[in-house]
Amino acid sequence: xxxxxxxxxxxxxxxxxxxxxxxxxxxxxxxxxxxxxxxxxxxxxxxxxxxxxxxxxxxxxxxxxxxxxxxxxxxxxxxxxxxxxxx
Numbered sequence: 001x002x003x004x005x006x007x008x009x010x011x012x013x014x015x016x017x018x019x020x021x022x023x024x025x026x027x028x029x030x031x032x033x034x035x036x037x038x039x040x041x042x043x044x045x046x047x048x049x050x051x052x053x054x055x056x057x058x059x060x061x062x063x064x065x066x067x068x069x070x071x072x073x074x075x076x077x078x079x080x081x082x083x084x085x086x087x
Contacts, residue, residue: 006051013054013061023050029068035059 001022007014017023023041030039038055056064 008062010060011056013065014051015054016049016051018049020050023052025072026052026065026068029072030054030064033064033067036064 002018004016030036035056035058037057041050041052043050054061
């Protein structure tokens, strides 16, 4: 996965990703964070890479993104364990 940081400030991030799936997953998890005041993604044209925009209050944007990624990894690990139990 490739990503390009377009804006990196204390309470604001803009990151271009090469995967719409990852951007939407991050958006969903960041929406659950009370320290996030705004999160959305956009793309100018359907052939362009999506850009995730994140604004926070009370925590840094990098911390909010890190928290969301940690939660995703934790929940995917739990899902993987549940799946293995089915075999």
